[in-house]
Amino acid sequence: MERLTNRAKAVERKPMTFLESLYLWNIAKGMGITLKHFFKKKATISYPEQKREFSPVFRGLHVLNRDEEGRENCTACGLCAVACPAEAITMEAAERLPGEENLYREEKYAAKYEINMLRCIFCGLCEEACPKDAIYLSETFAPANYQRQTFIYGKPDLLIPHPKEEPELYAKAAGGRVVVKTGN
Numbered sequence: 001m002e003r004l005t006n007r008a009k010a011v012e013r014k015p016m017t018f019l020e021s022l023y024l025w026n027i028a029k030g031m032g033i034t035l036k037h038f039f040k041k042k043a044t045i046s047y048p049e050q051k052r053e054f055s056p057v058f059r060g061l062h063v064l065n066r067d068e069e070g071r072e073n074c075t076a077c078g079l080c081a082v083a084c085p086a087e088a089i090t091m092e093a094a095e096r097l098p099g100e101e102n103l104y105r106e107e108k109y110a111a112k113y114e115i116n117m118l119r120c121i122f123c124g125l126c127e128e129a130c131p132k133d134a135i136y137l138s139e140t141f142a143p144a145n146y147q148r149q150t151f152i153y154g155k156p157d158l159l160i161p162h163p164k165e166e167p168e169l170y171a172k173a174a175g176g177r178v179v180v181k182t183g184n
């Protein structure tokens with residue numbers, strides 16, 4: 001038969017000896033490999049009890065920020081929505097009324113603010129575009145769910161807890177990333 005190359009070699013199929021047919025040596029070799037891995041450092045961890053440290057540039061769920069007085073930073077300027085390449089952000093602006101100065105830092109605020117986490121690609125451009133330090137990406141994952149509707153995060157899901165009323169929850173939500181704005 002004509003061949004394209006001369007690399008093919010005929011395999012010699014020798015009959016096994018009695019000792020070889022018991023596979024003892026091969027079993028011992030396999031057990032040796034298992035034993036070796038027994039004493040090696042594990043590559044896996046017991047998630048969720050154990051968690052790996054995130055990279056400092058990890059971008060997780062969004063948080064709408066407040067200032068040190070607990071007032072919402074967002075002025076509903078829409079720059080984050082314009083910067084978002086996935087068109088994941090929608091909002092409705094409202095005018096601050098007299099007496100609401102303790103709630104909203106600016107004269108205009110976001111009465112409604114939504115992020116569709118199924119569209120979001122966690123690029124962080126919304127955070128970079130925001131002139132008011134009103135939004136940042138935290139170190140938290142978006143939890144898995146079977147319902148698509150649950151991935152539309154509204155203001156109650158995104159707004160950071162009040163720093164004076166719920167300081168522990170605020171510190172937990174803020175992590176090491178929150179930027180507290182002290183002026184305008």
Ligand code: SF4
Nearest residue numbers: 084120121123124126
């Ligand atoms: S992280 Fe990127 S994709 Fe997600 S909402 Fe912000 S700008 Fe849009």
Ligand code: SF4
Nearest residue numbers: 074075077078080130
């Ligand atoms: S989060 Fe920032 S960029 Fe987006 S609407 Fe609010 S103030 Fe503007």
